[in-house]
Amino acid sequence: MYALCDCNNFFVSCERVFRPDLEGKPVVVLSGNDGCVVSRCNEAKKLGIKMGEPWFEAKRRLGERQETIVTAFSSNFSLYGDLSSRVMSILAKHTPRLDQYSIDEAFLHCDHMPVHELKPYYEQVVLQIRKWVGIPVSIGLAPTRTLAKIASKYAKQYPAYNGVCIIDTDEKRQKALQGFDIEDVWGIGRQARKKLLPAGVVTAWDFSQRLPEFARNLLHKPGLQTWQELNGYDCIDISDRAERQSISQSRTFEHGISDRHTLEKALVDFMSYCAEKLRRQHSLCRQFIVYAHTSRFAEGEMQVIHQVVTLPFPTAITTELIGYMLTALRKQWKPYPYKKAGVVLMNLTSADNAQQMLFDERPKERDERLQKAIDRINSQYGKTALKVATQVLNTNEPLTKREKLSPCYTTNLRDILVLKC
């Protein structure tokens, strides 16, 4: 059996941990540049705010009435990354093996326990995470990962499940699949739905009742795997999909660098190098570290810049990685003579199985075409014929607009909660 643990409205839930006054009120989190809505609480969903909707449009539509006042936050990834690792760390204590799938989702292996004990056990885990971290989660239990995902959706939808829904009999499986839109099945999506609808497949149950050849012919191997998983045969191994390694590049400088431009230029080179390596092995990265420190032997305290950046979506696009890196670096920048600096890309996944993010509103195709063109030119004219020009950026401005950013309550001592006393 597998458990899929999914954090409910994760980004909004993170903001609410430190703003209990917003419990029960409409809250949204906006994408980079404060452009679109990427996370909504249930109250915001009830107001009709759509996932991915441009924020200025939603605001205009809702007007200024009292009951439609929505609190919006810019994406605060250091906060979300920290709370995510707390949730994952608790989950890891309740399973012999945890596969983190995204910032707010993980698969847990749970063959260590009799099936009838699973639901009450994981109900306690839901309560523990809510109390310890403040994040509401839903857990789906089932014999395959695809079914566990479906179960978790039911757990989220119906409060009577106490956060945990289990598919452990054929009757339950049938009932769950019959009420489940095929488009919402893990690995199906909108494109596949276009092919399935004309063939009369509307629900997950319809799909599971067709012949395996139907699934394979229409949707190839991944479609067949989904068909098998819906029928209870465990066949998707996500540890095959995720390559657990890292790519890094660092250097010790002869003379300390205390000029920000010079240090940024070095780090941009490192990041470009790592991103190219990442693309060559067809991987995407979800998280990276950028660091710099002064000499360990100099007088006085060693000065350290260390930022862990969790990306909202996995990427291998150089410009995106550089953008996030510079934003993170500038947050902690102080002019000291840095002797060593570097980047480490972590949490790598295969580009072929990238999880499509609902709220990924980047011009993805254009970026990828551009990236391919740059790689081609560089392979023809030398590694660094085309580079990202950091010097054209207005260096005093943050790279993305984040006007409604909440404090980094858990990752920056200057930003911690204040208790009035």
Next chain:
Amino acid sequence: MKLTDISTAHDMGIELEIADGLQAGFPSPAQDHAGETIDLAREMVRHPESTFYARISGNSMIEAGIHDGDIVVIDRSLEAQNGNYVAACIDGEFTIKEYQFDAKNQCAWLIPHNKDFQKLRVTADNQFCIWGVITHCVHKL
């Protein structure tokens, strides 16, 4: 208080190897204890997943030794008991006080530790939650 990371000392070329290649002589009794050190943060944080920090602003807890500007350690995993100091959120404002549940009067009390302050009665009319239990206070001299 500054914390300095020394875990990567080896990549700076410092060799701190204990000479266990030497055959002669008595093996160092310290060898089994290499790497042991006192880590105050670890002593103060029993549950890293549920531990948060907060800064004190104000003087209502001064007689309990909690001063303006201090940093407190909050553990959300603990169940608040009568007499605990808690981080609570009342009507949208975070505060720190001693917690007392009053079963007879169906209310809770938030008790300051400074005679110039009044204790606070919490009833069902308040938006109220106990956010976590205070376990330590870090005071800079």
